[in-house]
Amino acid sequence: MNLTAIIFSFVFVILALFLSNAFKLGLGKDIIITCVRATIQLFIVGYILKFVFGFDHPFVIILMLLIMILVAAKNAAKRGREIPYAFWKIFLTIAVVEIITQGFLLGLKIVPAEPQYIISISGMIIGNSMIIANLFLNRLKAEIEMRREEIDLVLSLGGSVKQSIFPILKQSIRASLIPTIEGQKTIGLVQLPGMMTGQIIAGADPIQAVKFQLLIVFLIMSAATLTAIILGFLIYPSLFNKEQQLEVF
Amino acid sequence: MKNTEIELHNIRKAFADGSKKVPVLNGISAKIEKGTLLTIVGPSGSGKSTILSLCNLLQTPDDGEIYVNKQEVRKWNVQELRRYVGIAFQSAPMTKGTVLENLSLPLKLRGETLENPETYLEYVGLSAELLSREAKELSGGQRQRLSLARTLVNNSSVLLLDEVTSALDTKASQGIEELIQRINKERSVTILWVTHDLSQAERVGDETWLIKDGQLVEGAPTKQFFSEPQDERTKDFLNLLRSSL
Numbered sequence: 456m457n458l459t460a461i462i463f464s465f466v467f468v469i470l471a472l473f474l475s476n477a478f479k480l481g482l483g484k485d486i487i488i489t490c491v492r493a494t495i496q497l498f499i500v501g502y503i504l505k506f507v508f509g510f511d512h513p514f515v516i517i518l519m520l521l522i523m524i525l526v527a528a529k530n531a532a533k534r535g536r537e538i539p540y541a542f543w544k545i546f547l548t549i550a551v552v553e554i555i556t557q558g559f560l561l562g563l564k565i566v567p568a569e570p571q572y573i574i575s576i577s578g579m580i581i582g583n584s585m586i587i588a589n590l591f592l593n594r595l596k597a598e599i600e601m602r603r604e605e606i607d608l609v610l611s612l613g614g615s616v617k618q619s620i621f622p623i624l625k626q627s628i629r630a631s632l633i634p635t636i637e638g639q640k641t642i643g644l645v646q647l648p649g650m651m652t653g654q655i656i657a658g659a660d661p662i663q664a665v666k667f668q669l670l671i672v673f674l675i676m677s678a679a680t681l682t683a684i685i686l687g688f689l690i691y692p693s694l695f696n697k698e699q700q701l702e703v704f
Numbered sequence: 705m706k707n708t709e710i711e712l713h714n715i716r717k718a719f720a721d722g723s724k725k726v727p728v729l730n731g732i733s734a735k736i737e738k739g740t741l742l743t744i745v746g747p748s749g750s751g752k753s754t755i756l757s758l759c760n761l762l763q764t765p766d767d768g769e770i771y772v773n774k775q776e777v778r779k780w781n782v783q784e785l786r787r788y789v790g791i792a793f794q795s796a797p798m799t800k801g802t803v804l805e806n807l808s809l810p811l812k813l814r815g816e817t818l819e820n821p822e823t824y825l826e827y828v829g830l831s832a833e834l835l836s837r838e839a840k841e842l843s844g845g846q847r848q849r850l851s852l853a854r855t856l857v858n859n860s861s862v863l864l865l866d867e868v869t870s871a872l873d874t875k876a877s878q879g880i881e882e883l884i885q886r887i888n889k890e891r892s893v894t895i896l897w898v899t900h901d902l903s904q905a906e907r908v909g910d911e912t913w914l915i916k917d918g919q920l921v922e923g924a925p926t927k928q929f930f931s932e933p934q935d936e937r938t939k940d941f942l943n944l945l946r947s948s949l
């Protein structure tokens with residue numbers, strides 16, 4: 456894409472703005488902010504990636520991954536402000552998921568150990584884990600608010616903290632995974648996944664792109680499951696105090 | 705010979721309402737001897753349910769101590785305490801699942817199974833046919849009976865009963881009253897029974913308390929509490945309710 460093409464792509468922004476105005480949707484400001492942010496963020500990321508790939512040093516890659524996980528954890532922790540150490544527990548979860556998935560990918564030589572692969576796949580894993588953590592915490596909060604009496608009931612009968620929260624934990628883990636699983640069911644039928652589209656546009660063989668996309672689908676599925684389960688088990692003890700009473704939410 | 709089961713020592717409790725704290729219990733002190741059937745009456749919102757939930761550490765007092773079997777509640781193993789002091793909640797909550805699953809929950813939590821579920825249903829006047837029904841679908845009265853039966857499964861030494869007959873008709877209530885009195889006399893289980901039904905409090909109690917504005921206004925042997933109340937506030941409370949009947 457040359458510079459003129461990029462400039463012309465702003466036509467679409469103007470179209471969106473025009474429609475928002477014409478139908479008084481009141482989204483003009485948000486559209487502008489989103490587009491400006493996207494432009495700046497993506498360009499910065501592009502230059503950073505160029506720099507990191509040029510460096511090709513493990514330390515730089517690990518630093519880059521750490522920053523990505525930090526940002527993701529900070530974002531997801533907004534959902535769990537009431538929970539003590541929520542940020543660190545989410546950080547730990549995403550880090551563990553990243554280590555496990557990269558461990559398999561690199562250990563079994565599924566992908567080459569090159570910065571392009573590591574960073575872009577990690578980006579997808581970490582971003583997805585962030586969304587799962589968000590969904591999980593949201594659901595957990597709603598379930599607890601709804602089923603508080605059940606928790607007290609189990610505690611009152613001499614049940615442990617874990618026994619009292621387990622059905623709710625399970626429900627929240629399940630619920631947070633449903634969008635991922637549902638979303639993958641129609642993959643390719645309606646919409647080609649972004650990465651596959653990109654590869655095809657960049658000239659890759661469609662079958663090659665499909666193979667790679669499949670890897671990503673499977674990866675995201677297990678990363679999502681890992682995230683919800685690990686986070687669930689890290690989070691639940693901090694919902695109770697030492698007298699085994701539900702204290703958060 | 706005196707043998708104290710529960711001792712409240714200057715209990716205070718406030719709840720947060722937004723940024724400010726609303727006091728609910730303002731320094732309650734009392735002793736309950738083993739084997740007593742205590743009835744607790746008082747206006748709505750006076751803190752009766754809160755007192756019960758402090759006795760098995762479902763809530764912690766802001767100030768003061770609570771001794772159960774001579775040991776401060778916070779020194780107990782929490783799970784053992786909650787089995788020693790059982791509670792039947794005012795709202796009779798049910799978990800998802802059948803009547804049988806709800807009834808055997810106390811044992812399931814310990815990895816055991818309930819051998820004789822029918823016996824427990826019979827105690828509270830429920831038919832064994834209900835065992836496979838979804839518990840959340842029961843009527844208010846049926847849920848209340850099931851909730852009480854479930855609490856009995858733990859064989860606790862102390863029972864906290866919070867309005868356990870409020871959804872039952874007179875005849876059914878009397879069945880429950882007889883059951884509780886039998887448990888109290890035969891197994892000398894100590895019972896704290898919160899009820900808004902004054903005639904029930906008078907019928908079943910050995911001792912009765914009036915809780916009002918977060919205070920223990922009067923605690924006396926039940927006969928005396930109803931025939932010759934000492935405190936003006938008790939007289940007012942009894943008169944008000946009697947005249948409204």
Ligand SMILES: Nc1ncnc2c1ncn2[C@@H]1O[C@H](COP(=O)(O)OP(=O)(O)OP(=O)(O)O)[C@@H](O)[C@H]1O
Pocket residue numbers: 719720728746747748749750751752753754755794
């Ligand atoms: N978890 C809580 N959070 C905030 N306020 C509470 C909580 N539990 C109880 N309260 C407040 O404490 C007061 C006493 O409540 P409690 O349930 O002990 O009253 P009660 O005497 O049992 O009333 P009732 O006869 O209506 O059941 C009420 O004003 C109630 O709103």
Ligand SMILES: [Mg+2]
Pocket residue numbers: 752753754794866
């Ligand atoms: Mg109450």
